[in-house]
Every structure is written in structure tokens, then in C-alpha cells.
Amino acid sequence: MSIRLYDTAAREKRVFKPQDPKRVTMYVCGPTVYNRAHIGNFRPVMVFDTLFRLLRKTYGAEAVIYARNVTDIEDKIIATSQETGESIEAITRKYAGIYDEDAAAVNALVPTIVPWATEHVGEMVQMIEALERKGYAYATDAGVFFNVPQMEEYGRLSGRKLEDNEAGARVAVDLGKRNPADFALWKFAKPGEPEDAIWDSKWGRGRPGWHIECSAMAAKHLGKTIDIHGGGIDLQFPHHENEIAQSECAHGETMANYWMHNGFLDMAGENMSKSLGNVVLLNELLDDWDGEVIRFAMLSGHYRAPLDWTGDLLEQAKTTLGRVYGALRRVWGIEGGQARDKGVLRALQDDLNTPIALAELSRLAGEANGAVDRKDEAAMADARANLLAAGELLGLLTMTPAEWEQGGDGHDNARIDALVAGRIEARENKDWAEADRIRDVLKAEGIEIMDGAGGATWRRV
């Protein structure tokens, strides 16, 4: 069975065919590192990480090249530097580091390549020069701009005509542009801007425009035509449209064969944004929720649909994932099974249908529990293998069941074990009062005892 992906440009699901199955390329727009990223920023991280995992499974781990850039030069970074007095490098290293930690906490694999914009200014300048030679760029007092009407196909990705954009657009800042839709390839330095935000060029001292960063880095690391280009839906226009314009006009080749865009996260029905003051930071969530719970919640909706981010969603994710871990615990010791079940794989192959994939994961948990109840050892072994293989694809079940259920504080597990052992003994003596007393003591601490045929186990809830 092949992978099908919804291509924003084609507006339909298409069978995915890489140019070269031995070198599958994916580029995803990464963060601008001037402050902490919020949970919405991590939706593409988790979505495209899941796609990365699916591609690795399909084509082999070595065959997939996934690049996610770091934008470390940009107006907001400069503004932050001017406000705090910190160097650009200090700011960008700090927030890129936090971003990496957060991404790791939700089990996102490290991309194959993480290019930083400031390390590719040379490539960007070359690309702008190429565009200038071909007549797509012109300079003004403010910078070098891309002449949008020069490109006939402009607007193909977003299905937008230039006239439509201009109709309701607000009055643009006059930068001497020939057309309202023209965008900056190179911005001249303004008086007072820090030296570490300025590069020399034939046009004058300044810095690259935002869009050219991705075009140049994608071309350098992945080639002129990449297989998959992803990012948030807000980037579809103008960012990705502009990337296409720059790359295709400079190279004369298709920039990407598949364009994928994830939907936004909503907070109580509203878009999460700093201006609304309703942002939730991932590292705040990590105080209360395990990274896997956050990932499960994120994947519980389809990546293209808006997802309402609520406490209930996280609560349900925790309960459901806990059920899966519980099933895994019951078959944990039974090794040697084979992962033949294709339910999760098939779901992901259909345009990354993670809600179905998670439903399949629950089904596998049910199969594991059923096998345990039937005392079918072979089925238990297979169920264990199936669960772990599914977890690998989804970036879940990376803990042992004991770590999941009993990890928590971790410091007094021995004391709890002793209490549970005492309860087992009391039950063997039919001392129900003592058995219930111990259960109540633990329950007050948030610990739940699960009696089984061969003894008892416990978990933090």
C-alpha cells in the first residue's frame, strides 16, 4: 500500500512518489528564535515528525532527509536584542536550545539537518543575484525586491489572484515598491541596528528577507526540487508562495512536489496568539502533563483540521494513553512476538490520519488485554510487538509501563511496594479491614492498586 498525502497545491490527496526512493527529501519551516514557542508552534513539529517516522519506516531511516530550519535573523530578533542588550547570537542560541528541549519532550526526532539562516547568507545573496540577472529583482532605497507580476504563475499554491490580494489589503508601508505584492529579498540596514544583524552585499549593507532564507537553505541541503515542503497553514500565503516564486524563477525548476499545511490550534474557539493573550507554552504544560500525553492530544485530531486545545482534551489523552500502557504492562514480559498488524501504518499512509491511527492503537491494546484474559501467550507476545511497533510510528510508548505508571516522583516507590506487599499478605489472611485500610492510604496519595491473579500492581493517577 502506498502513501497518500493531501497536496495543498493540487487540493486533493495524491499518491506520494519521491523523486528518488533512496533520497526522500522534506523541508519544514522552523521557528524564529526570539522567545519561547507556544504549543501551537509545536503542532507542525509533531505532525511532520510523525510523517518523518512514516517515511523512515517506508523508505528506510537512512533514505529520508528532513530539514527544519532555524530563523535566527529577523526583525523581531533585532528588536529583542535592542530591548535586552543581548547579542543576536545569545538570544538565538538560548531560544533554539529551549525549542530543541521542548521538541525532544514530545518525542520529536531530531531532523536530519537543522540549517541556521545566518550561516547561509552567502547562498541567499547568490540566489538574489540570480534573480536580478533574470530580471525578477529590483532595488529601491529600502532594499531589493522581488517583482511579483513578472512571475506569471504567482498564486498557484494559494489559489489567489494578485487582484484579490490587493482588493482588501491595507495600505502597505511605502518602500518604493513597484507593486503592492512585491516582497523584500534584501533589506538595507537602518541606522542604529546592531552590527551583528548586518552583512555586506553588492546592493548595500543589510540582511536577507525572510522568504529567501528558506528558499536558499532548502536548495542547498535538499536540492532544487524537494519532495515535500511543510508548514503551518498561515505560511501558505505569502511565505510559501514567495518561496516558490524565488526558487522557481532562480532555478527554473519546480520547488516542491507536495505541499502540506497543518491547521491551527484553537483556545476556546479562538486562534491562539500573543495578541489575544491566550498562548500556552509547551514547557508550562510539561509541568502538569507528560510529553507523550501532549503528543497524544495533538495527534488526536487530523493535522489539517483546527484542533481545540483544552484541558479536557489532555485529560482524555492521558486516560486513553494510560489504558494502552496498562495493556502493554500486562504483556510486557512476553517477548518474541511479531508485529504483523498494519492498522496504524495504514491509517498514517492515508494522509497521516492520526485519529484513526490512535483508534487502531486502542484496538491493539484491547487485543493485548483479550490475549491476557484468554491466557494466550502467543497472542500476548504478538500484541506486545504490535503495540511497540505502533508506538514507534507514532512517537508514543517510549517509556516502559513501569516508568509510565510508577515514574512520577519515583523516590518512594520502595515504600509503596512494601505497602502493596502488606496488602497482598492481608488479603491472603482474609484480613479485609487491613487490606482496605492500605488501599485507602494509597488512594489518598493518588495511587491506585490493581489486583491481579498473581498479585497486585499499582500506578499513580
Added chain:
RNA sequence: GGCCCUGUGGCGGAGUGGUUACGCAGCGGAUUGCAAAUCCGUGAACACCAGUUCGAUUCUGGUCGGGGCCUCCA
């Protein structure tokens, strides 16, 4: 104003021209010293109005609601 997406049971959330996923919650049963966990069973939905069709939740049009972009927000 323009372009695009979207509206499913108490909640989250898939999918389909005709047999209504899955999870949480509910109900019944099994199991249990009693529970919890687990298993089995079960009630409950397709915004509204037309149209196409033998038949629409699924296709088309309209209405109402929600969202995105048109401003360097994932």
C-alpha cells in the same frame, strides 16, 4: 470586500451514496471479599432548507454558524 476551509451522538473525533469507527462518560453483565483494572454487551449523531437519486450524513445549490488567509503569527 476577495479567496479558501469547516459544522457528526453528553464530550473528543474519523469515515461513508444504501449495512452508523474509536476513545472518554452512561447503562447491563462477567470477574472481584468489596473495589479498581480487564473482558462481553448496549442506548445515543450526521446544523437547517431545497435539489439530484430507487436511496444522502455522504453529491449540488442556498441559509445560518465557526475558522484561516489577504499585515514577515505554526
